[in-house]
Amino acid sequence: MEKILIGVGCSHTQGCAVQLDAGTEFDECELATPELKKLYGKEKVSTEWITENFSWVGHLGKLLNVDKVYNFGVGGRGLEANIRMLRNYSFRVKDLSNHLIVLQIPSLWRIEVLKIDERYGAVIQMLGDLVSSHEGCSNYLKYYHDEDFHVYRLINELYFLQDYMEKLGAKFYCTDIFSPEPAHYPDKEEFNFYTEDKILNWSSEITKNIKGEELLKNINFIKLNFDGWRNNKDWDGKSSGFGSNKTHCLHSEGLLKDDMHLSELGNKKLAVGFYEALKDEKLFSS
Secondary structure, eight states, X not given: OOOEEEEEESHHHHOGGGBSSOOOTTSEEEBSSHHHHHHHTOSEEEHHHIIIIISHHHHHHHHHTOSEEEEEEOTTOOHHHHHHHHHHHHHHOOOOTTEEEEEEOOOTTOOEEEEEETTTEEEEEEHHHHHHHOTTHXXXXXXXXXXXXXXXXXXXXXXXXXXXXXXXXXXXXXEOTTXXXXXXXXXXXXXXXXXXXXXXXXXXXXXXXOOHHHHHHTSOBOOOOHHHHTBOTTOOSSOOSTTOOSBSBTTTTTSSTTOOSBOHHHHHHHHHHHHHHHTTSOOSOO
């Protein structure tokens, strides 16, 4: 049975920061800057090339010697999109034995909302984009939005996604290195969001809401050393800003100004960190 690695997350997983414009998986993408074009000796690259040569997913796949790598990263989107992609995949592939899934958690403040567009109909849009472009959002934020509610809801969704993927045979791990919310989660299990559950439910004691802290303790987080993949050990100790090589990000390495996504070297080091954390686990049956 072939060994399959699926990397899931946002742009930190997809690697789309090096593209000039977003394209489909079938398009070749122009590299975003002259510096990137000079580094790689080409004007355009395929999405497959980005996965295999730039993203941490491709580098981890090589370290684990897997047969197939899938990049389910989606730039600019949140956990809801990640969950939807894995559910869609598992609808078509029922047996996830010999699948390793590593989910890089996007910011839990990235919330999807439904927007009714006069031209396109009902479309999903990120709340942050809608707020910046739509005058009528102030009432929505005032009366229908609470960040604590959505963070708790997404932590709940993440735990049960892990549970479902494991029941289908997959090995499932998460990393929150680009998402501060899980590590700083203030456990507010009650919130008073679900007050009606207690009133209307005749079995409220055995079906009461699970504490967010309890859910987080049961999610398979990968433990990483921050210095090992982000910071450049060869930094001169003085330089800063664009091209300083202080960290392994595109801005610091002088490849894409003001962009803090990891460079290829940073992604390689991150993949090594994942590999070191997971190499002693039984990830595949053969």
